[in-house]
Amino acid sequence: MKRTGPVIFGFLIGMVMLLQYFSPHPTLLSTYNLILDWKQVVFGMTLILGIVSLVRFHSTKIRRKQDGWLYSIVTLAGLVAMSGSSLVWGTERGFYPWAFDNIQAPMQATMFALLAFYVASASYRAFRVRSLHAGLLLLAGVIVMLGRVPLGELIGITIKGQHYALPQLSTWILDVPNLAAKRGILIGVGLGMVATALKILLGIERSYLGKGA
Amino acid sequence: MERKRFRLPDGPHRQMRSRGSLSKPRFFIILGLAGWLWLQAAAALDPPVLTSIEDRPNDAGTGLILHWSPSTEDNPTLQIIFERRHADGVLDTLEAIPGVDPRAGGEIPSSTIDERGLEPGQMVSYRMGWFEGEDTLWSAWSDPIAPQIQWVNGERASVAVALVLFAGILIWFVLSARRGRTFFIRKIPGLEAVEEAVGRATEMGRPILYSPGLDPMDEVATVASINILGQVARKAAEYDTRLMVPNRDPIVMAVAQEVVRDAYTEAGRPDAYNADDIYYTTYSQFGYAAAVCGTMMREKPATNFFIGRFYAESLILAETGNATGAIQIAGTDADAQLPFFITSCDYTLIGEELYAGSVYLSREPLLLGALKGQDAAKALIIIIIIIFSLLQIFGIDLRRFLG
Numbered sequence: 001m002k003r004t005g006p007v008i009f010g011f012l013i014g015m016v017m018l019l020q021y022f023s024p025h026p027t028l029l030s031t032y033n034l035i036l037d038w039k040q041v042v043f044g045m046t047l048i049l050g051i052v053s054l055v056r057f058h059s060t061k062i063r064r065k066q067d068g069w070l071y072s073i074v075t076l077a078g079l080v081a082m083s084g085s086s087l088v089w090g091t092e093r094g095f096y097p098w099a100f101d102n103i104q105a106p107m108q109a110t111m112f113a114l115l116a117f118y119v120a121s122a123s124y125r126a127f128r129v130r131s132l133h134a135g136l137l138l139l140a141g142v143i144v145m146l147g148r149v150p151l152g153e154l155i156g157i158t159i160k161g162q163h164y165a166l167p168q169l170s171t172w173i174l175d176v177p178n179l180a181a182k183r184g185i186l187i188g189v190g191l192g193m194v195a196t197a198l199k200i201l202l203g204i205e206r207s208y209l210g211k212g213a
Numbered sequence: 214m215e216r217k218r219f220r221l222p223d224g225p226h227r228q229m230r231s232r233g234s235l236s237k238p239r240f241f242i243i244l245g246l247a248g249w250l251w252l253q254a255a256a257a258l259d260p261p262v263l264t265s266i267e268d269r270p271n272d273a274g275t276g277l278i279l280h281w282s283p284s285t286e287d288n289p290t291l292q293i294i295f296e297r298r299h300a301d302g303v304l305d306t307l308e309a310i311p312g313v314d315p316r317a318g319g320e321i322p323s324s325t326i327d328e329r330g331l332e333p334g335q336m337v338s339y340r341m342g343w344f345e346g347e348d349t350l351w352s353a354w355s356d357p358i359a360p361q362i363q364w365v366n367g368e369r370a371s372v373a374v375a376l377v378l379f380a381g382i383l384i385w386f387v388l389s390a391r392r393g394r395t396f397f398i399r400k401i402p403g404l405e406a407v408e409e410a411v412g413r414a415t416e417m418g419r420p421i422l423y424s425p426g427l428d429p430m431d432e433v434a435t436v437a438s439i440n441i442l443g444q445v446a447r448k449a450a451e452y453d454t455r456l457m458v459p460n461r462d463p464i465v466m467a468v469a470q471e472v473v474r475d476a477y478t479e480a481g482r483p484d485a486y487n488a489d490d491i492y493y494t495t496y497s498q499f500g501y502a503a504a505v506c507g508t509m510m511r512e513k514p515a516t517n518f519f520i521g522r523f524y525a526e527s528l529i530l531a532e533t534g535n536a537t538g539a540i541q542i543a544g545t546d547a548d549a550q551l552p553f554f555i556t557s558c559d560y561t562l563i564g565e566e567l568y569a570g571s572v573y574l575s576r577e578p579l580l581l582g583a584l585k586g587q588d589a590a591k592a593l594i595i596i597i598i599i600i601f602s603l604l605q606i607f608g609i610d611l612r613r614f615l616g
Contacts, residue, residue: 050463
């Protein structure tokens with residue numbers, strides 16, 4: 001039962017979700033919405049598990065004085081301060097919105113801003129001409145980047161009275177070879193998704209249940 | 214039927230006044246004649262016609278489609294208004310459609326109304342009218358009609374056919390595998406490197422970090438990632454190497470804990486399993502990125518796995534891991550993030566390779582059959598694309614042959 005129960009349950013729920021895609025009937029639609037509501041309930045319950053995990057993980061680090069244990073104190077203090085203040089004053093006033101606007105949001109923006117520097121370092125590595133492929137990548141990258149800036153409009157060649165500017169070549173690279181490769185990947189991804197979903201529905205794929213299941 | 218007289222627009226009068234070459238008496242005679250003709254036209258104005266009302270197909274019994282036509286081509290510029298009458302007599306006024314003046318060369322914009330938001334089985338009647346100012350010329354009420362619930366959405370029939378075909382191919386290959394047929398699977402470097410990556414961590418005495426992505430458990434990419442995690446955890450248990458799995462979603466964390474625990478048990482090392490190593494961080498996207506980057510900088514894992522669905526944080530994670538000198542294996546079906554992983558990681562599972570991961574690592578015959586079925590379906594799609602491309606190139610319209 002430990003092996004077959006979850007598989008049968010997964011099959012039944014999966015079939016309901018699949019059938020409702022092909023049927024507009026309100027019964028299936030309400031069942032679909034009910035399952036989504038259950039999912040929210042399950043999420044709420046597992047969030048408690050997540051908080052327990054977080055507290056255990058960081059309290060262990062503090063207790064054992066592991067590397068970075070001071071950060072764990074900050075994490076736990078933040079958890080207590082944010083949840084405590086929202087319980088006392090709500091999320092609209094008091095410490096919670098202040099901390100969100102002045103601590104959390106700037107920190108998130110800082111992390112996102114780091115992306116600019118990482119793009120520079122990654123581009124440097126990617127565009128080093130070490131092989132024919134890297135050379136082609138560099139050439140395509142230069143054309144696309146120049147084609148997207150006003151300077152690119154001034155660069156081009158004239159053949160038989162017809163002027164071909166860099167932006168046209170840039171657009172062609174994006175719309176033809178780039179899009180062809182992208183569509184190839186997307187077709188594979190689509191088939192892979194359907195195949196994985198079918199394998200789970202039919203009980204062929206059970207790794208997500210653990211081997212012992 | 215209620216019939217009211219219309220107040221007419223005065224535009225033509227002004228146009229005539231602007232013609233200064235006419236004498237005053239003649240101008241008033243013509244003006245009077247024109248006005249009389251206009252009044253005659255207004256008096257003869259026919260009401261609009263609701264030609265038919267039909268149930269909207271492929272819906273949950275909440276819609277109707279109203280077809281209507283203007284009664285004559287010479288109607289003046291008027292708005293069209295619809296009214297809905299329920300069985301209990303309640304009247305609703307529907308949105309007015311701006312009228313078009315045929316004299317100005319305009320055309321009536323549409324002759325159908327897609328009515329939505331009705332109750333299934335509830336009887337309703339409709340009428341429509343020409344409307345200007347306070348005057349309205351109404352058509353007769355239509356016969357009562359009730360929207361009907363449909364069981365099948367016919368618009369998605371092609372998807373159903375493709376799905377059944379694909380499922381058929383998949384099942385056929387799975388049954389072939391069950392009968393003992395063996396399949397060849399091409400080498401996937403990223404998955405071949407898993408053993409080497411785990412071994413490297415063991416030799417260096419450092420942990421392995423596995424990120425299952427940011428999406429919740431109902432995303433197929435996350436399911437595929439968890440499947441691969443099971444295989445990686447098994448190898449980590451066999452090599453007695455610490456495996457850390459920071460999670461963004463608590464449901465994914467719970468599933469990951471189960472999968473890793475089972476992998477350790479199956480490898481004969483249940484004692485080595487530590488639930489605290491599969492931990493929750495935060496639901497915030499960049500908070501998660503900060504937590505994982507911090508772990509990489511502090512713990513210096515020898516091997517990083519980024520497998521699942523990632524977004525803008527992909528490059529932040531991969532570049533930080535690269536800076537720590539870890540061997541990195543990434544896999545995602547997010548095509549926008551693939552270039553970042555390819556640039557910063559040693560191996561990248563591109564798109565569908567992510568879904569093949571657990572099959573490739575476990576080598577279970579049934580799953581290999583399913584993978585081969587997937588390849589066969591892809592081959593079929595490629596053949597269809599080539600055939601239709603050739604037909605297009607040679608200008609052959611298949612619809613002509615199909616009638």
